[in-house]
Amino acid sequence: MTSSLHHRAIENLGTRIISGELPAGHLMLAEQLEVELKVSRSVIREAVRVLQSLGLVETTKRVGIRVLPASRWNPFDPQVIRWRLAGNARGAQLRSLAELRAAVEPVAAELAAQNAPAPLRLELVDVAYAMRDAGNKGEVPRFLELDIHFHSLLLSGSGNEMFANLMGQVAETLTGRTVHGLMPDHPHEAALQWHVDVAEAISRGDAAAAREASDHIMRRTMSQMSESWTEQPRVFIPVKR
Amino acid sequence: MTSSLHHRAIENLGTRIISGELPAGHLMLAEQLEVELKVSRSVIREAVRVLQSLGLVETTKRVGIRVLPASRWNPFDPQVIRWRLAGNARGAQLRSLAELRAAVEPVAAELAAQNAPAPLRLELVDVAYAMRDAGNKGEVPRFLELDIHFHSLLLSGSGNEMFANLMGQVAETLTGRTVHGLMPDHPHEAALQWHVDVAEAISRGDAAAAREASDHIMRRTMSQMSESWTEQPRVFIPVKR
């Protein structure tokens, strides 16, 4: 059930913390949250426990429930990412995801060329050509769908479960890029060819070529998106000694 | 408090699920867990809620608490990583982390060269030279400590909070590599120089050089470690449509 009281309490507090409405250091009491959200203690306690495991709050006896600074949040948690994408940190979150993707995909392509199962390689080639087709015809929604599918296959084919887990986030960046009008109606010729190159290289097990072609795609993507990011402030997490 | 009943329940169930003792599809009842762990219902419920948010279990009315397959686990959660490192999947987890690191660090070096604050750049150079010193003298524990510090600074200096969050996991791979005797007493000359090169390049803002030098380090690391990994089976997460 996605709309249990427990779930709604997590959603309420999570979004408010990440939006900054409840700033770092802010103190709350379980009893106060009960009346504020109009739910019982057990619901509050279970929600707080989950938020605690996400690094959003900590509990101390005799003090209460304290909101933690952003540097303590788990930036890889899907819920945290979703809340950030929905809030005023959307730009910064999209940049972080794009940078992560730019780092991971070339290596994923290399690994896929070495390890991917045969059927996945074939599907990848099919999708790459279908992408080129849809791109040339200017079929934007179909192109987006194929694009997401292509990169999902690539990450999945790496055989690294952490890479594969980025599928959902990558889909988000691709969709976000399209929705925000950062994509031209007709994707660049070279970019389309690079996708085909990646697929073909993986298909024949040429790791170096796969990586290089993927790297081309990522560099182009980053330079396209970086224009709209320059104003996003960067946050430096201190090294813990 | 790290040893609350709640925490111990999470630890107990988490390790047993990830070790495979409680396989995917295994059904449990809250009441049964109460007597098994000898804790009250609220403790069980709060623990199950946290495990649910990690993707380890799901609850269904009238059915119980079902263990989910590994493909549903959140592979980026620090707890999940810790449990996998402590269990029989240690090898596979170390490989995944090393591959992630190999992908991220060169890009982090590039970003650090563009964005890192000045004091961090200076510290990075200092640490790189201290590393070379400790490496040449064969001071293994000190070298490990500096190595961890160096790579933490690099990730932190990227200004990407997701990269910075990998510090802890990177420390784990470096420590694991040293403890398992995969490191020679005297690190290779070239590797030491590459660390200095990365630091110097970042210090003078040369992104391309920083990336290239970091890439050298990663390639050498991967080729060193890959020998002991060849027998680890790879898991391919299916693409969800």
Place this chain on the structure above:
DNA sequence: GAGTTTTGATGTCTGCACACATCGGTGTCA
């Protein structure tokens, strides 16, 4: 076989006892 009822598990609420960090008062010593 379709629709209905029963059943059994999680979901939610509440009152209580306990542990323990913090705060403020008390007493001692200089």
Place this chain on the structure above:
DNA sequence: TGACACCGATGTGTGCAGACATCAAAACTC
């Protein structure tokens, strides 16, 4: 008189026990 260490009161999270609500699987009826 003032500074400081001690110690008990207080408040809040933690853990427990029991009740009722809800809802979906399973059993039953037609």
